[in-house]
Amino acid sequence: MNSYDVAIIGAGPTGVSAAIKLSQAGLSVLVIERSKEIGGVSAKYKRTSIRTFMTPAGWLIKGEDYARLLSDKLSRSSADVWLCSQVLEADQHLNCLSVVRKGYGKVRVNFKKIIFACGSREKSRTERGGIYGSRPSRVYYTMNLLNLIGETAETPEFAAVLGEDLIAHSAATEISCHRSDALVTLVGDKGNRSNFFERLYFNFFGKNDWEAAEEMSINGFNQPTRLKFADKKMALDAVIIAGRLTPNSELLQSSGVLLNQKERLPLLDGFRTSHKDWYAAGNIMGGFNSAFRCYRYGAQCAAQLINDLAKK
Numbered sequence: 471m472n473s474y475d476v477a478i479i480g481a482g483p484t485g486v487s488a489a490i491k492l493s494q495a496g497l498s499v500l501v502i503e504r505s506k507e508i509g510g511v512s513a514k515y516k517r518t519s520i521r522t523f524m525t526p527a528g529w530l531i532k533g534e535d536y537a538r539l540l541s542d543k544l545s546r547s548s549a550d551v552w553l554c555s556q557v558l559e560a561d562q563h564l565n566c567l568s569v570v571r572k573g574y575g576k577v578r579v580n581f582k583k584i585i586f587a588c589g590s591r592e593k594s595r596t597e598r599g600g601i602y603g604s605r606p607s608r609v610y611y612t613m614n615l616l617n618l619i620g621e622t623a624e625t626p627e628f629a630a631v632l633g634e635d636l637i638a639h640s641a642a643t644e645i646s647c648h649r650s651d652a653l654v655t656l657v658g659d660k661g662n663r664s665n666f667f668e669r670l671y672f673n674f675f676g677k678n679d680w681e682a683a684e685e686m687s688i689n690g691f692n693q694p695t696r697l698k699f700a701d702k703k704m705a706l707d708a709v710i711i712a713g714r715l716t717p718n719s720e721l722l723q724s725s726g727v728l729l730n731q732k733e734r735l736p737l738l739d740g741f742r743t744s745h746k747d748w749y750a751a752g753n754i755m756g757g758f759n760s761a762f763r764c765y766r767y768g769a770q771c772a773a774q775l776i777n778d779l780a781k782k
Contacts, residue, residue, distance in 0.1 A: 473580040474500040474550075476775065477567060479557055479721070480587035482510025483761045484752030486540045487526075487768030488585050488775075489549040495776050499549040500579060502569060504556045508544060509537025510589055512761060520647060520672075522640055524762035536761060560584070560725040562745045583747050583775050587768060588718035590753040592711075609709045612641050625649040626708030631656050633712030636758070641712045643672040655704065717754045741771040742778075749775055 476492050478485045481503035492499045507513040512523050515533020523536035531539070544551060554572035561567075567579040592612060631642040631654060642654045727743045741749045751771035752764040759767070 472500070472577060474498045475582050475779075476500070477502065477579055477581040477584045478549075478587055479567075479584070480510065480589055480752070480754075481505075481508045481540075481544070481551065481553075482512070482587060482589050482752065483540060483764040484589070484768035484771070485510075485585070485587035486544045487765045488587060488751065488772040489768075490543060490547045491769050491772035492775065493547040493549045495772075497776075497779075499547075500581070501544070501549050501551045502555050502557055502567075502579075503551065503553050506554050507537060508541040508551070508553070509533075510761075512540070513537035520640065520643055524760065526762070526765055528762075557721060560721055562725050562727070562748065565747060583749065583779070585741075585768075585771055585775065586722060586743075586748070586750040586754055587752050588721065588754045589764075590715040590717045590756075590758075592715060609711065612637055612710065612712045626654075626706075626710075628704075628706040629654050629708045629710060630704065630706050631710045631712055636760075638712035639672045641710050645710075715753065715758055717756050719754060722748075722750070722754075740774045741767075742774070 475497040476488075476499045478489055478492075478499065478501045481501050485501055485503075486508065489499050489501050505513070512533040515522075515537075521530040521532050523533050524530055525536065525539060552569070552571055556570045557567055558570060558576070559568040565581055565584070567581070567584075569577050569579055571577050625648045626645060627649065629642075629645055631638050631645075633641070633656070638656055642656050645654050722743070727745055727748060741751050743750055749771050751767040753759050755767075
């Protein structure tokens with residue numbers, strides 16, 4: 471029987487931080503992660519050249535190094551970790567999970583408390599209202615771009631990054647760093663939403679133009695050929711759609727936990743959801759939070775959970 475004091479879904483900064491603090495308090499902890507690596511999004515940033523992840527100590531390091539740091543920290547705790555494991559169902563009446571675990575098949579996990587640290591994702595084409603069959607071959611999302619950078623033959627030469635926030639600036643600068651002759655333009659319709667210091671940091675690595683657009687249309691079949699603004703056209707060979715995150719809250723929603731109209735968690739008391747034994751922290755709460763902030767949220771959520779257990 472798999473029984474734990476606390477189950478944590480997600481092994482990103484939030485889940486790792488919570489697991490470490492809970493283990494230090496003497497609680498039995500299980501961390502469930504559906505991918506094969508610890509670190510969340512940071513583990514996907516391979517071959518990148520920009521230090522965009524801040525450690526708990528305040529140092530800026532590359533994504534894959536940050537993921538390695540989290541993995542090392544978690545391995546030194548007493549928490550059990552299940553990688554390549556997918557949670558199918560969470561029962562709020564029995565406080566149990568149905569999990570497909572690699573090498574074991576479908577198993578059941580009982581817990582006293584649970585923390586949802588599932589993070590968020592970029593909205594899919596369907597969620598953004600796009601039609602699957604109509605996307606030109608060189609229109610990417612940020613996660614697609616991470617698989618391309620470092621490959622000179624694939625790195626775009628004339629690229630437009632659609633987005634106004636930190637994710638967009640990071641994606642644009644990665645292209646500039648991996649291809650010095652690349653001409654990258656940041657495009658948005660709501661104004662540049664990154665602050666001065668964020669722009670200053672990325673401009674240190676690569677200079678990117680900013681263009682506000684009132685109207686945009688992408689023309690091209692096998693690949694995009696130009697981006698049309700209200701007053702001019704821009705020749706390009708790739709479009710990267712950045713940002714626009716949505717919480718991974720489907721499991722909570724299917725389990726009966728209350729969500730608002732934007733599928734965000736209206737937390738009732740600190741990090742506690744509408745179910746008294748269920749907690750949530752990190753980007754699953756909605757919005758975009760840095761890895762540094764998510765790590766802090768995980769520790770704060772764990773502290774609240776420990777206090778709640780002590781009251782019983």
